[in-house]
Amino acid sequence: MRVPRLVWHRLVMLAAGLALVSGVSVAESHNLADYPLRLHIFKVSSHVHRRHGIVWWVDGDGRANLFENGNPAGIDFAYRCGDRFMDSSGYETYPARWKKPGETLVILTHRLGSDATEPCELKVDVKEFVYVGRNSEATEPPGVLKQWMADHHYDPEHGLNEPTAQ
Numbered sequence: 001m002r003v004p005r006l007v008w009h010r011l012v013m014l015a016a017g018l019a020l021v022s023g024v025s026v027a028e029s030h031n032l033a034d035y036p037l038r039l040h041i042f043k044v045s046s047h048v049h050r051r052h053g054i055v056w057w058v059d060g061d062g063r064a065n066l067f068e069n070g071n072p073a074g075i076d077f078a079y080r081c082g083d084r085f086m087d088s089s090g091y092e093t094y095p096a097r098w099k100k101p102g103e104t105l106v107i108l109t110h111r112l113g114s115d116a117t118e119p120c121e122l123k124v125d126v127k128e129f130v131y132v133g134r135n136s137e138a139t140e141p142p143g144v145l146k147q148w149m150a151d152h153h154y155d156p157e158h159g160l161n162e163p164t165a166q
Helices: 005-021 142-151
Strands: 037-051 054-068 071-081 094-100 104-110 117-126 130-132 138-140
Touching (some): 037 104, 054 130, 138 142
Antiparallel strands (some): 071 117, 130 138
């Protein structure tokens, strides 16, 4: 069956547009091993941009703690991706890696309703503190959280994703 030229043109333009607005190159890795850092997202806001009923892109901002080489750091971020992603549930973290250290972080998200992964690029502002509390309503020095992590055997970078009771 032959696809009408107008339909074909619109599909090509849609694919090109999604690649451009997603902020992540098509060649970005989907391999979990390429994402050694972990990001615990306290809150994320999103605004869905649609065109002809199709999600064109999603942008927003949020607040999280980044775990890198055993050290936690608070970050604020802004993003523009192909789909929404959610706040972390419990102690859940997103796999992450630096694209530009201290400026751009790439996280690996799951497409909602699917097992497929999708990289998403975050523009970040790294803080001198970490966020604490249910909705990141408070901050504390990173050393306090690092000690709590040691006391509770919590190390999301190495698969210890649930703290032990103390």
